[in-house]
Amino acid sequence: MFFARFIAAAALALSLATTAAVAAPTVTGANLNLRIGPGLNYRVNVVIPAGSAVEVVSCGGTWCIVEWAGATGYVDGNYLMQSVTIVVSPLLTLPR
Numbered sequence: 001m002f003f004a005r006f007i008a009a010a011a012l013a014l015s016l017a018t019t020a021a022v023a024a025p026t027v028t029g030a031n032l033n034l035r036i037g038p039g040l041n042y043r044v045n046v047v048i049p050a051g052s053a054v055e056v057v058s059c060g061g062t063w064c065i066v067e068w069a070g071a072t073g074y075v076d077g078n079y080l081m082q083s084v085t086i087v088v089s090p091l092l093t094l095p096r
Contacts, residue, residue, distance in 0.1 A: 025066075027052050028081040034073040038063035045073045054080070 027048050035042040038060070048054065048068050057065040057072070064077040 025054055025056050025080045025082055027054065027075075028079055032075050032079050034066065034068060034071055034075055036073055038074045042074065046071045048075070056080070 027050050030050055032048045032050070033044040034046045034048055036045050037043075046069070052068060054075070055067040057067060059065075059077050062077050063074050064080065065072065066075050066080075
């Protein structure tokens, strides 16, 4: 009986929870060159370490304009990966 009540309470708590998903594109593989223009012929402004989260401003073709650590420039969008963090928090606490 206790187990059934526990399962019912857990199901109710999960159904009354809020969920938030936060997406942040991250650099995959090796370090990524942040260039001053959309092409390999443009100078590298800064190197973004692998695994870093970047803010994507816009993308056109394969090149994306991103912001990272106060710098804005172009990166090859093929080296960006979308990662999602999901946070669930209950709206109420059930009595014991």
